[in-house]
Amino acid sequence: MKAEYDIVIIGSGAAGSVLAYQLMRNTPGISVAVLEKGKRVHPQSFTHDTLDMMARVYKNGGLQTTKDYDVVFAQGQTVGGSTVINNAIWYRADLDTVLPEWANRQAHVDKSKLLAAYDEIEVALHVEQITPEMGNGGSEFFLEGCRALNIPAEYLKHNRRECLGCGWCNFGCRYDRKTSMLVSYLPWAEQRGADIIDGCRDVRIIHQAGEAKTVEFTGVGDSFSPNAKTSLKAGNVVVCAGAIGSSEVLLRSHINPNGRVGMNFHALGGVLVSAEAPQRLDGYDNIGLTCVAHASPEYLVESYFTPPAVFSLSISGWFNEHFRKMQRYPWYAQAGVMVATDPTGRISINKRGDVEIDLVFNARDVSRLKAGIKTIANIYFAAGAKKVIPATYEGLDLDSVQDLAKLDRHIHKADDLLLGSAHPQGGNVMSDNPRLGVVDSSFRVHGYTNVYVADASVFPTNIMANCQATVMAIAHCAAELIVS
Amino acid sequence: MPDNTPKFFSPNEYEGLIAIIETMIDTGGAMEVNPADAAWHVDEYLSRVESPALEQIRLAIGAIDSWYMPLLLAFRFGRFSKLPVADRRRVVERIIYPKGMFSIIAAVRAGARDAARTLKLLASIGYYSSPEGMRLSGYVPVEARERFIPLDQAPLTHADPFAEGGLT
Numbered sequence: 126m127k128a129e130y131d132i133v134i135i136g137s138g139a140a141g142s143v144l145a146y147q148l149m150r151n152t153p154g155i156s157v158a159v160l161e162k163g164k165r166v167h168p169q170s171f172t173h174d175t176l177d178m179m180a181r182v183y184k185n186g187g188l189q190t191t192k193d194y195d196v197v198f199a200q201g202q203t204v205g206g207s208t209v210i211n212n213a214i215w216y217r218a219d220l221d222t223v224l225p226e227w228a229n230r231q232a233h234v235d236k237s238k239l240l241a242a243y244d245e246i247e248v249a250l251h252v253e254q255i256t257p258e259m260g261n262g263g264s265e266f267f268l269e270g271c272r273a274l275n276i277p278a279e280y281l282k283h284n285r286r287e288c289l290g291c292g293w294c295n296f297g298c299r300y301d302r303k304t305s306m307l308v309s310y311l312p313w314a315e316q317r318g319a320d321i322i323d324g325c326r327d328v329r330i331i332h333q334a335g336e337a338k339t340v341e342f343t344g345v346g347d348s349f350s351p352n353a354k355t356s357l358k359a360g361n362v363v364v365c366a367g368a369i370g371s372s373e374v375l376l377r378s379h380i381n382p383n384g385r386v387g388m389n390f391h392a393l394g395g396v397l398v399s400a401e402a403p404q405r406l407d408g409y410d411n412i413g414l415t416c417v418a419h420a421s422p423e424y425l426v427e428s429y430f431t432p433p434a435v436f437s438l439s440i441s442g443w444f445n446e447h448f449r450k451m452q453r454y455p456w457y458a459q460a461g462v463m464v465a466t467d468p469t470g471r472i473s474i475n476k477r478g479d480v481e482i483d484l485v486f487n488a489r490d491v492s493r494l495k496a497g498i499k500t501i502a503n504i505y506f507a508a509g510a511k512k513v514i515p516a517t518y519e520g521l522d523l524d525s526v527q528d529l530a531k532l533d534r535h536i537h538k539a540d541d542l543l544l545g546s547a548h549p550q551g552g553n554v555m556s557d558n559p560r561l562g563v564v565d566s567s568f569r570v571h572g573y574t575n576v577y578v579a580d581a582s583v584f585p586t587n588i589m590a591n592c593q594a595t596v597m598a599i600a601h602c603a604a605e606l607i608v609s
Numbered sequence: 610m611p612d613n614t615p616k617f618f619s620p621n622e623y624e625g626l627i628a629i630i631e632t633m634i635d636t637g638g639a640m641e642v643n644p645a646d647a648a649w650h651v652d653e654y655l656s657r658v659e660s661p662a663l664e665q666i667r668l669a670i671g672a673i674d675s676w677y678m679p680l681l682l683a684f685r686f687g688r689f690s691k692l693p694v695a696d697r698r699r700v701v702e703r704i705i706y707p708k709g710m711f712s713i714i715a716a717v718r719a720g721a722r723d724a725a726r727t728l729k730l731l732a733s734i735g736y737y738s739s740p741e742g743m744r745l746s747g748y749v750p751v752e753a754r755e756r757f758i759p760l761d762q763a764p765l766t767h768a769d770p771f772a773e774g775g776l777t
Contacts, residue, residue, distance in 0.1 A: 144647040150771060168764060173751060175738040176654035186658030194665060194723050249770045286767070289760050291751045300766035313769035371756065409748050410756075433746045434738035438730060443705055444698070445633035447729075479661040518722065519706075539723065 138206020140580035141365035142306035147604030149317035178296035205307030212414035262406030263458030270508035297356035393548025400505035462497025465587030495561035579603035616656035633732035647735035
């Protein structure tokens, strides 16, 4: 670790890693440090123990929720960020829809550069389509239903190479088959001279008259004295701590132009729906998230599966009813419906100093989620499911398509569903108008000469796709703008 | 494994957690995963986590003794963990499905819902993350899957594709 860097990047996830690598690759002589709040965990130490891994590599140990506890946000907090615990799905945003929406909000991203970035990263990360052989047993069951209903559906693309199919992607890949940032862009950036510094707590940007001077943090680990502050002189600072985290860093650093930081937070999130098949599917074996069904532009439907502990949380019912359902675990398939919430949420720091996530799935969101649940139920019944179970509070089992009306009778508000999101966005949205956004179209924070944000927090509106591909592509583009 | 000294919960809370797991995971017979083992896993996990949600977890456990029991069992004071299983179940059922006065006060009802969710979360992750709980649900560990045995499980390395001699 040096005392001074040309660029200090805060956050080592999808954005920070690609940015660090691009800077090192294209700017001879540049010095770059990447600060990460979480620890660097060696992949061979990853276990197939849900709670152990949640404590080690998830932000808040997986217990990151909205302030009303209604929505859980799954994000990684380790070197490599959420790419270590995600499903490695590579889903390009529909730029013909997204970029005009952003332009309407005075956020201008060059489409050709974004497309070129997608192309290049896809090569680097071995992105390819998931094959039927790699999919878990529920994948074909899902597609069978889609085919019966003439709903267009397909296997997704992913960034894995020679995947063994253990099914534990959400808890880190111990076989290094998922090309997460931990085993790709970060070591590549290090080979080119970047410093990755883990265990950086309480990171703050120290600034004066609109210019960042240093980045301060308290280091945790053998390389640091306990509770001692470390200060790095920084030519430029790029915040890449993700939606939620980046707003937190700016707010704790008292960087809040026009009071916009943390505003316009939104998410792609929703609810899981489980279906009991007539035959054993062993969904835990092979890749969990595999397919997408293009049923409606209003919501996104993807097939999914997960190890027992997390699965048990998505299965509604209580006491013995819940236990009996869990005894049928290998017979289940799962899919999720996700909607893009309006950008009306907010990230703030409360009086106790904790981050507060204020996001409500409104009546329109709930209505779209219900429509999506019905679609998934129809898909699974068409495939021959004996029972379909949306993740609801009260427990609502659907035995046939005739039961779909129950959804309208029993689900009225967000609290009636068990909601989650792995795709938070916004909070530091991009707009050339300082009254509308935090960063301009060159990713620079309004009113600051050398502070930037480049991650999902700058998305002015929802990209309606799994985020990592677009986050990486945005960071790729940002590198060029920041250097220039 | 368990030495019965909780790291996250107080001794009373920990006893309450064991009773909650025993109540929520209703196997219809003998518990196949020892609730104390499941509770130990949960306590160990939570002791390693930093989250504002931890307060909600403590509140949910504490509220059973101090709020819900007296409110739901006709001013019965004492410890949830000391109740017979059937009475414990009555308490939890009434938290899940509030009725009467308890359901009229919206804030209490919302709080009860959060508490019920928290109890289910703790019981389920404790039980179904344990190797025995996973096995009993029909999950087959990776090492025991036949198709896995012949596979080369050595970690792959991923070279920088744009390094000298790479793709450029």
